Amino acid sequence: MSLTILASLVAVSFGSLFYAYSVMITNQAAGGRFSTTTLSTAYAGFVLFGGLLAFPVGRIADRRGVRPFVLFGSILGAAGLLAISVAGAAWQVVAASWLLLGPAAAMTFYEPAFVAVDQWFGPARRGSAIALLTVVGGLAGPIFLPLTGALVDAIEWRAAARVLALTLLIAGLAAAAALSRHEGDRRVERKIPKLRARAGERRFVLFTISIVLSYGALQAVFFHRIAVFEDLGFSVGLVATWAGIAGLLSFPGRFIAPLVRGRFSGLWLYAVFAIGMSASIAIMLAADAPWLMAAHFILFGLAFGGLLPLRAVIMGRWFSGSGYGSMMGAQWSLAAVAGAAGPWLVGIGRDATGSYDGPMLFVVAALAVSGVLAFLARAAPGSDQPVAD
Numbered sequence: 391m392s393l394t395i396l397a398s399l400v401a402v403s404f405g406s407l408f409y410a411y412s413v414m415i416t417n418q419a420a421g422g423r424f425s426t427t428t429l430s431t432a433y434a435g436f437v438l439f440g441g442l443l444a445f446p447v448g449r450i451a452d453r454r455g456v457r458p459f460v461l462f463g464s465i466l467g468a469a470g471l472l473a474i475s476v477a478g479a480a481w482q483v484v485a486a487s488w489l490l491l492g493p494a495a496a497m498t499f500y501e502p503a504f505v506a507v508d509q510w511f512g513p514a515r516r517g518s519a520i521a522l523l524t525v526v527g528g529l530a531g532p533i534f535l536p537l538t539g540a541l542v543d544a545i546e547w548r549a550a551a552r553v554l555a556l557t558l559l560i561a562g563l564a565a566a567a568a569l570s571r572h573e574g575d576r577r578v579e580r581k582i583p584k585l586r587a588r589a590g591e592r593r594f595v596l597f598t599i600s601i602v603l604s605y606g607a608l609q610a611v612f613f614h615r616i617a618v619f620e621d622l623g624f625s626v627g628l629v630a631t632w633a634g635i636a637g638l639l640s641f642p643g644r645f646i647a648p649l650v651r652g653r654f655s656g657l658w659l660y661a662v663f664a665i666g667m668s669a670s671i672a673i674m675l676a677a678d679a680p681w682l683m684a685a686h687f688i689l690f691g692l693a694f695g696g697l698l699p700l701r702a703v704i705m706g707r708w709f710s711g712s713g714y715g716s717m718m719g720a721q722w723s724l725a726a727v728a729g730a731a732g733p734w735l736v737g738i739g740r741d742a743t744g745s746y747d748g749p750m751l752f753v754v755a756a757l758a759v760s761g762v763l764a765f766l767a768r769a770a771p772g773s774d775q776p777v778a779d
Contacts, residue, residue: 392568395564425480433733441726444720448717465562468556473485521644643699657704666693
């Protein structure tokens with residue numbers, strides 16, 4: 391029950407802070423008031439600050455559990471959305487995104503939830519727990535993308551941001567009240583191991599570079615994708631609906647990938663899915679007809695669903711135990727730099743050239759290279775062996 395409640399908060403947080411942002415940058419919403427560069431900068435800082443906090447959040451969660459983050463993170467996220475809803479200047483949007491939404495994401499997205507899974511479940515149940523977490527979290531896209539689009543159409547974007555703020559606050563308060571304190575005490579009470587030796591392992595280095603590239607590329611896609619299709623002549627409502635459908639198509643991968651880790655190498659699967667997403671972005675750039683737009687979302691949804699839970703599966707196999715949150719946080723903090731740079735650079739490139747074509751080609755390449763690096767990590771010593779804690 392506690393995991394389902396936590397997963398529900400992850401879904402609401404992702405929906406209101408992450409997926410809704412991609413609708414808010416369109417010309418019909420905040421993109422009509424602020425420039426693409428301003429909104430890209432705001433979102434880049436949101437991703438960067440949230441990612442840089444992943445290490446301290448993970449390290450604290452190793453010792454104290456995740457319950458304190460549930461309440462504080464949802465309050466910060468709601469405050470950030472309210473601040474954006476009344477912003478009249480570009481710096482106000484940037485400040486709210488960097489200082490409020492970013493920390494909120496670090497406390498309410500998947501990272502703390504993955505730590506909770508490692509604390510609450512043994513190896514036999516961990517795969518199914520990750521599957522449940524990512525499946526419930528996957529409802530964020532199918533629900534919040536069309537919902538945000540409908541709210542923007544009906545009550546304009548500022549009022550829509552206030553509705554999202556209230557939704558996140560209610561979800562956070564409910565989750566904090568429902569999560570029992572003893573759940574966090576199920577964690578392993580052992581000394582946190584030194585991380586330097588582990589972080590120098592070849593398998594970890596290669597996989598982390600792969601994560602950095604794929605996360606930077608995915609952030610650029612999620613942030614700019616609706617605007618890309620808007621530039622191609624598609625309506626925002628139609629694209630948001632297809633983005634929601636892609637979220638539904640991610641469910642099979644979210645559920646199956648953690649459960650087949652014993653039959654297939656997690657790194658091999660990660661490589662396949664990363665290359666599949668690279669192909670889907672190439673299709674997006676060539677989408678001059680509705681069927682090509684649909685093909686992009688179908689392929690992307692299927693591939694993203696499989697890729698999403700694999701990081702937690704692979705890292706859990708290698709580093710499960712008292713230092714898991716610290717290792718996950720350290721890796722995610724590095725990925726955050728690329729996650730912040732990706733949307734920002736694509737936004738600048740789009741404003742400079744008047745087109746998304748050139749910047750998004752770099753996204754295609756980054757995902758392809760990410761897949762290759764994950765495949766190469768399979769040859770590293772101990773790539774399919776757990777580390778004794």
